[in-house]
C-alpha cells in the first residue's frame with residue numbers, strides 16, 4: 001500500500017468522522033426546531049450533551065450557575081456490579097432506590113401569568129425543564145439504578161401541564177397487572193400543588209386480566225393507602241357496546257369465579273364509569289365553590305372548569321403509553337371504533353371531548369414518567385420499551401419465565417418444559433433457553449442456520465405476555481408470590497386458551513362459531529409430534545406451514561387507532577374539541593362470569 005493510498009484512507013476517515021459529527025449536531029438541533037410533537041424517551045447521554053450545548057445560553061440563566069454539572073458520558077454501565085449475584089444486585093438496587101425515591105419528580109411548570117410574553121414564558125419553562133433533566137441525569141449516572149426511559153420532550157410535558165391545570169379530576173390510567181409500576185405518585189402531588197381540591201383517580205384498566213380474588217387484594221391495598229380507584233376494562237366496555245362479552249381468562253372448570261357486585265372489586269361498565277367520573281369531579285368543584293376559592297386563574301397555574309356552575313366539570317386522562325387511554329376514551333365516547341394500536345406515543349396533543357353539558361374529558365398524550373425499574377428487559381416485558389428494540393432476547397424472555405408459573409406457560413402453549421435437574425431447586429423457574437427451545441420445537445420455528453429461531457419465538461412470547469395471553473400479575477406489596485397464582489384461578493382451562501388465541505371477545509350466542517376454537521390445538525399438537533428436536537428441523541413441511549398459520553392466529557387484528565372523533569373545532573386555545581353524541585346505555589354484564 002503506497003503512502004498516498006494511506007493518506008487517502010486517513011482523509012476519508014476524517015471526512016466521515018466530520019460528517020457524523022455534523023449529522024449528530026443536526027440531530028441534536030432538531031429537538032429544538034421540530035414543530036411536530038414527538039415523544040423523546042430513549043435519548044442517550046451523547047444526545048443529551050449535544051442538546052445541552054444548544055441550550056447553553058439558557059443554562060446561563062439558571063439561578064445558580066455554579067450548580068451546572070457536565071453530563072458525563074457513561075458507556076460502561078454497571079461495571080461495579082460485575083461479579084455480584086443477581087439477588088445481591090437487586091438488594092443493592094432496592095437500597096439505592098429507597099435512598100433516591102424522593103428525586104423521582106415530574107417537572108413542574110414554573111409560575112406564570114397572562115401578562116407574560118410568550119418568549120418569557122418559553123424561556124422560564126425551558127430553564128425549569130433543564131434543571132429537572134439535570135437532576136434526573138445525575139440519577140441516571142448511578143449505575144445501581146435503572147430509570148424508565150422517561151419523556152424528555154418538553155412539549156409533551158407542556159401538554160400534561162395543561163391537562164393537569166384544566167382538569168377538576170385527574171384520571172391516571174394504569175395497567176391492572178402492575179398498577180404501582182404505572183402509578184406516578186408525584187403527579188398526584190403536583191396536581192394538588194396546582195389546586196388543593198384536585199384529586200386523582202386511579203383507573204385500573206385491563207382488570208379483565210385479573211381474577212376477582214386478586215382484585216380483592218388490590219382493593220384492600222388501595223383502601224389502606226387511601227388511593228381513589230376504580231377497576232375498569234376498556235376492552236370489555238367496548239365489547240359490551242357491540243353487544244358482545246369478553247371471555248373471562250380466569251374462569252376455570254374448578255374455580256368458576258363469578259363477577260362481583262362489590263363496588264370495590266367489580267369492573268365498572270361504561271355508564272357507571274361516566275357517572276362516577278362526573279360525580280367525583282362535581283364533588284371537587286363543589287368543595288372549591290364552598291370554600292369560596294376562585295383560585296382557578298392562570299396566574300395560579302390552574303384553570304379547572306368546575307368553579308362556574310354553568311361550566312362542565314373537566315376530567316383529564318393521563319398515563320403511560322399503552323395502558324389503554326385511547327381504548328378507554330373510545331369506550332367512553334361510545335363510538336364504533338376500528339381498533340387501537342400498541343405503538344406508543346401516537347397521541348400528540350391533548351384532546352378535549354365534550355361528553356355532555358356537564359362533563360368534558362381531556363385526553364393527554366401517553367408519556368413515560370420517571371420511575372425506577374428492575375431492568376431494561378423488564379421494561380420490554382411490560383411494554384414500556386418496544387419489543388423491536390430487544391437485542392438480548394433471552395434476558396427479556398427470562399423476565400416472562402420468572403413471572404409466569406411453569407404450569408401456566410405449559411398449559412397456555414401446550415408444551416412440556418424440561419424439569420429442573422435433581423440437584424437444582426425444584427421450584428426454580430424455567431430458563432429462557434428452555435422455554436425458547438420448547439416453543440420453537442412446538443411451532444417449528446427454524447432459523448436459516450438450521451437452529452431454533454429463538455428471536456422469532458421471543459418476540460411472540462413477549463407479545464403474548466404484554467397482550468395478556470400469558471397471564472401474569474403483581475400482588476400488592478407485602479403479599480408473597482405464593483399467593484399470586486392460587487391453584488386453579490391461575491390456570492386457564494384448555495378452552496380458554498383456545499379462546500384467547502383466537503379472540504378474547506365472545507360473540508353473542510347466535511353468532512358463536514365453535515369451529516374456530518378447535519384447530520388451534522390441533523395444529524399445536526401436530527407441531528409437537530412433527531418437530532424433530534434432535535435435528536432442529538421440522539420433519540414435515542406441512543407443519544411449518546401450519547405453524548405459520550398459528551403465528552397468524554397470534555397476530556392481533558389490525559389495530560389502527562380510530563382518531564376520527566378527535567378532529568373538531570377549536571376551543572379558543574388552539575386545541576381540537578369534539579362534541580360527542582352518546583350512545584344509549586349498554587346493558588348486560590361487562591365480563592363473562
Ligand SMILES: Nc1nc2c(ncn2[C@@H]2O[C@H](COP(=O)(O)OP(=O)(O)OP(=O)(O)O)[C@@H](O)[C@H]2O)c(=O)[nH]1
Nearest residue numbers: 206233234235321322323324325326327344345366
Ligand atoms: N385485555 C385488555 N387489553 C386492553 C384493554 N384496554 C386496552 N387494551 C390493549 O392495550 C393496548 C394499548 O391500548 P391503547 O388504548 O392504544 O393504549 P394508549 O394508552 O392509548 O396508548 P398511547 O396512545 O400510546 O398513549 C392495545 O393492544 C389494547 O387492545 C383492556 O381493558 N383489557
